[in-house]
Amino acid sequence: MGPVSRQPGGGAARRPVMRKVLIISAVVLLVLVGGGVGLYLVMNARTWQLFGGLTYRVDTEQKVVALTFDDGPSDKSASIEQALAERHVPATFFLIGSEIEKHPGVAEQLVAQGHQLANHSYTHTRMVFVGAEFVKAEVERTDAVIRKAGYLGDIVFRPPYSKKLYQLPRYLADHDRKTVTWDVEPDSDSGDPAHDNPAAIARTTLDQVRPGSIILLHPWNADHDADLAALPQIVDGLRARGYRFVTVNELLVS
Numbered sequence: 001m002g003p004v005s006r007q008p009g010g011g012a013a014r015r016p017v018m019r020k021v022l023i024i025s026a027v028v029l030l031v032l033v034g035g036g037v038g039l040y041l042v043m044n045a046r047t048w049q050l051f052g053g054l055t056y057r058v059d060t061e062q063k064v065v066a067l068t069f070d071d072g073p074s075d076k077s078a079s080i081e082q083a084l085a086e087r088h089v090p091a092t093f094f095l096i097g098s099e100i101e102k103h104p105g106v107a108e109q110l111v112a113q114g115h116q117l118a119n120h121s122y123t124h125t126r127m128v129f130v131g132a133e134f135v136k137a138e139v140e141r142t143d144a145v146i147r148k149a150g151y152l153g154d155i156v157f158r159p160p161y162s163k164k165l166y167q168l169p170r171y172l173a174d175h176d177r178k179t180v181t182w183d184v185e186p187d188s189d190s191g192d193p194a195h196d197n198p199a200a201i202a203r204t205t206l207d208q209v210r211p212g213s214i215i216l217l218h219p220w221n222a223d224h225d226a227d228l229a230a231l232p233q234i235v236d237g238l239r240a241r242g243y244r245f246v247t248v249n250e251l252l253v254s
Contacts, residue, residue: 120158
């Protein structure tokens, strides 16, 4: 995305305010016209949000891709770390604050291995009809345990279940925080039996990835063993096509 053009007379300063007004007006109209359907579309949108910036992929000609994992840590952490270490793959881990505290030492080990830690809230609650103080606590408590683990980089945020409506995006925008979603989710179990088939997960990933993609997997979850089994196929397949793996923060500046 190019730089913001600046106009004399405070035009650049007024532009973000005008944009917020237009977005909110459009959303109100959508909800009024579409009712529940409109509200559902707003809170589940993966490529935009009411306030602030959201990145679901990066527009680049470089064959770079970011591999991201949600919902950990868990008891499966050692197996995931080993799979990545064997192939020298950096990844971005969207961590749940309460799970970091339940699994001491895991976040520190990820930092030592050169991975990026990111914020996936403290309790993994759907932050839709919640208050400002709840949002603040969910984000900042997780930031604190991530910093305690020794991570020094920029902490990006991914909404639990990708759900967001008003308070969450407003908080993130007010605090200049980056929201990161994804454009490739090969393990989605939305009625597709292939989500528990490693070969199918790998094939879907290879079919959907493009330069600048952000891949989402859930190998930490108890019901997603196929993700971990698919990981070597995904890495080897993308590398055979000339792709290089980077963290989300590295992708954002590519």
